[in-house]
Amino acid sequence: VNGFDDTITAIATPPGVGAIAVVRVSGPQTRALAQRLFRSRQPLRERYAAYGEVLDERGGIIDRGVAILSIAPHSYTGEDTLELQVHGSPVIAAEVVRALIACGARAAGPGEFTRRAFALGKLDLHSAGAVADIISAQSRSAARAALANLGGGLANEVRGLRATLAALLEELAASLDFPDEVPDPDRARVTATLNELASALERLRRDGEVGRLVREGVSVAIVGPPNAGKSSLLNALLGEERALVSEIAGTTRDTIEESVAIDGVRVRLVDTAGIRTHADRLEAAGIERTARALESARIALIVLDGSQPATPEAQALLGRTRDRDRIVFFNKADLGRAGVAAALPNAIVGSARDPQTLIAVRAAIAKIGWGGQAPDLERPHLASAREFDAVNQALGAIDRARATLAAGDAIDFIAAELQRAHAALGHVTGDIATEELLDGIFARFCIGK
Numbered sequence: 001v002n003g004f005d006d007t008i009t010a011i012a013t014p015p016g017v018g019a020i021a022v023v024r025v026s027g028p029q030t031r032a033l034a035q036r037l038f039r040s041r042q043p044l045r046e047r048y049a050a051y052g053e054v055l056d057e058r059g060g061i062i063d064r065g066v067a068i069l070s071i072a073p074h075s076y077t078g079e080d081t082l083e084l085q086v087h088g089s090p091v092i093a094a095e096v097v098r099a100l101i102a103c104g105a106r107a108a109g110p111g112e113f114t115r116r117a118f119a120l121g122k123l124d125l126h127s128a129g130a131v132a133d134i135i136s137a138q139s140r141s142a143a144r145a146a147l148a149n150l151g152g153g154l155a156n157e158v159r160g161l162r163a164t165l166a167a168l169l170e171e172l173a174a175s176l177d178f179p180d181e182v183p184d185p186d187r188a189r190v191t192a193t194l195n196e197l198a199s200a201l202e203r204l205r206r207d208g209e210v211g212r213l214v215r216e217g218v219s220v221a222i223v224g225p226p227n228a229g230k231s232s233l234l235n236a237l238l239g240e241e242r243a244l245v246s247e248i249a250g251t252t253r254d255t256i257e258e259s260v261a262i263d264g265v266r267v268r269l270v271d272t273a274g275i276r277t278h279a280d281r282l283e284a285a286g287i288e289r290t291a292r293a294l295e296s297a298r299i300a301l302i303v304l305d306g307s308q309p310a311t312p313e314a315q316a317l318l319g320r321t322r323d324r325d326r327i328v329f330f331n332k333a334d335l336g337r338a339g340v341a342a343a344l345p346n347a348i349v350g351s352a353r354d355p356q357t358l359i360a361v362r363a364a365i366a367k368i369g370w371g372g373q374a375p376d377l378e379r380p381h382l383a384s385a386r387e388f389d390a391v392n393q394a395l396g397a398i399d400r401a402r403a404t405l406a407a408g409d410a411i412d413f414i415a416a417e418l419q420r421a422h423a424a425l426g427h428v429t430g431d432i433a434t435e436e437l438l439d440g441i442f443a444r445f446c447i448g449k
């Protein structure tokens, strides 16, 4: 891409009043605009902060502030850029943008600065997505994981895989084009290369699942009969008295959701109304919500009173959740173990008041949620459904190519599949990207980013 011919501008700081507001400019007219609209005693030097006056198109002073000029290609977008830091008044920032537009700049659309950076080769498409993920991260660990994606490591890896595919394709093409001179490629060797490619892609997909986990967290529904100690367990895991605890059955009638971090992963704990058959109307509505919470949660944490013989409700709940990911916790072990079912060897027997029990519950959540090993947040990983799709398509094509090879079919079928895999991976790095695709990706950015 040979540069853009227009110059864009936008307020980069959030709307509203703040300490400072930052107005950004990028494009070929940047230096001329800086000359005209910023006046300082010392001339503006590349990448030095200068203090001076921000002017309007008639030379009137809008504000005093700081300007930083960056010269292409050493800037965020890869173009000449200017950042004007003015007092954090929306009126002033808007006035600065207005003056810039009056002098020839254009208002930038969402993500347009980053889109230019991508177009000019400053970052790959995967890293561009990471910029938006950092900004929208909901937890410290999600921000760290997104940051790992900023470096371009994943794109490099995917480009390596594409290069291997391209080399194979070239080899296949040569034997297709010159069947008399070039011998057919060795099928065993091609198969071995495809096996390596497939395992690299499968690893990418596994790492991607970990990233998704960190971003989205894991939901745990705490369910069980009234008075089993569900709210007590929630409070103990949170380390605070969030839910009302009482000896009166049916105290919790609504679902309460709170998050805790386990191994850096956000775990959303949903405390629910106890499940029992004879309930009043209000309580029945709570039980209805419990059923929904149970359905949508990744893990069911079933709390039963282990000191009492099991009730039919407890048995029904155990039966209903037999085939899903669940943790069975027999509470109130300090009062006895009459209700502990010997047939459930993985159940936790203990007390919501006992720190050792809480450790066991946390470990059980970690084991089901992410295999018990703290996820590695520093490794770049697939981050969007679009990227997962692309890798899945590439894997599918490679699988079909392997099957074709094994069946001894013609080389041109294999080449067609490898071509597909090569193209699919190009969508991850952005080496292949249509305008529609880019529109969709950058639409979720803020203006000024």
Ligand SMILES: Nc1nc2c(ncn2[C@@H]2O[C@H](COP(=O)(O)OP(=O)(O)O)[C@@H](O)[C@H]2O)c(=O)[nH]1
Binding pocket: 224, 225, 226, 227, 228, 229, 230, 231, 232, 233, 244, 245, 246, 247, 248, 249, 250, 251, 252, 274, 331, 332, 333, 334, 335, 350, 351, 352, 353
């Ligand atoms: N002895 C004993 N009592 C408990 C334990 N856990 C909870 N309780 C008590 O059991 C009653 C019901 O607890 P709560 O958390 O409200 O149960 P929920 O209805 O399942 O939410 C309360 O009086 C708690 O203090 C425990 O481990 N041992």
Ligand SMILES: [Mg+2]
Binding pocket: 230, 231, 232, 243, 244, 245, 251, 252, 272, 274
């Ligand atoms: Mg409760």
